[in-house]
Amino acid sequence: MRDRAQxxxxxxDGVLRRWDPAPMIAVEVQYGLKPASLLETAMSWDIYRPAMAGEITHAEWMKLVADRLPLDGEEATAAVAEWQAYRGEVDPDALAFVREVRAAGRKVGLATNATDLLRGDLDLLGLTGEVDLILNSWELKVHKPAPEYFQQACVAIETVPKRVLFVDDDDRVIRGARVAGLSGYRWAGPEHVPYLRKVLDLPM
Structure with a gap:
C-alpha cells in the first residue's frame, strides 16, 4: 500500500481556473478568424514552450501569436488584446477542496505551467492567499512534465515525492508526475474528491 500523501x-488551468470559451469565440467571429485559431496559434509548440519555460514574457508570446494571425498588424494586435482581457474564473469545487486540505493542516502548492502574468492573475482571481506556495514554470525555468519540475516542486513543498499528491487535468503531465515518484491523479471534476480525501488521509 502506498504511503499516505501529506x-x-x-x-x-483546467482545475482551479476554468475558461469560458465564449469570449474567445466572440473575438474570432468579430475579426473573421477560424474557430479556435487563437488558441491553436498560441499553443504552437515553438512559441508555447519558451513562454512556459521563462524564456520569453507573456507579452512577447502574444506578439508572436498576433504576428501569425491572418490579419493586418493593428487588427491582429487588437484581436489578441481583446482575447487576453478575459482571465478565466475560479472553479468553486476545486477551491473548496484546496481549502479543506489546508484546513486539515496539509500544505498546498499551486503547480502550473504559466507565464509572468501568473501572479497578477492569481491576485485578480483572489487565489493568491488560497495556497501555501506557487510553483510557476516561468519562474522555475522548467515546465511540466519534466522531471526537474517535480523535483523542484517537492523540494519547495518540503515533502518527499512519495508523500505528495499531484492533481492535474492533463494525462501527459500526470504520467510525468508518476514517473517522478508522486501520486498523480487526473482532475475531471468534484465527483472524485472523496477518493482524494482518502489519499491525503483527511477526516471524512
Missing amino acids: ALLIDL
Whole structure:
C-alpha cells in the first residue's frame, strides 16, 4: 500500500481556473478568424514552450501569436488584446477542496505551467492567499512534465515525492508526475474528491 500523501500540488488551468470559451469565440467571429485559431496559434509548440519555460514574457508570446494571425498588424494586435482581457474564473469545487486540505493542516502548492502574468492573475482571481506556495514554470525555468519540475516542486513543498499528491487535468503531465515518484491523479471534476480525501488521509 502506498504511503499516505501529506501534501498537495494542484494545477491551475483546467482545475482551479476554468475558461469560458465564449469570449474567445466572440473575438474570432468579430475579426473573421477560424474557430479556435487563437488558441491553436498560441499553443504552437515553438512559441508555447519558451513562454512556459521563462524564456520569453507573456507579452512577447502574444506578439508572436498576433504576428501569425491572418490579419493586418493593428487588427491582429487588437484581436489578441481583446482575447487576453478575459482571465478565466475560479472553479468553486476545486477551491473548496484546496481549502479543506489546508484546513486539515496539509500544505498546498499551486503547480502550473504559466507565464509572468501568473501572479497578477492569481491576485485578480483572489487565489493568491488560497495556497501555501506557487510553483510557476516561468519562474522555475522548467515546465511540466519534466522531471526537474517535480523535483523542484517537492523540494519547495518540503515533502518527499512519495508523500505528495499531484492533481492535474492533463494525462501527459500526470504520467510525468508518476514517473517522478508522486501520486498523480487526473482532475475531471468534484465527483472524485472523496477518493482524494482518502489519499491525503483527511477526516471524512
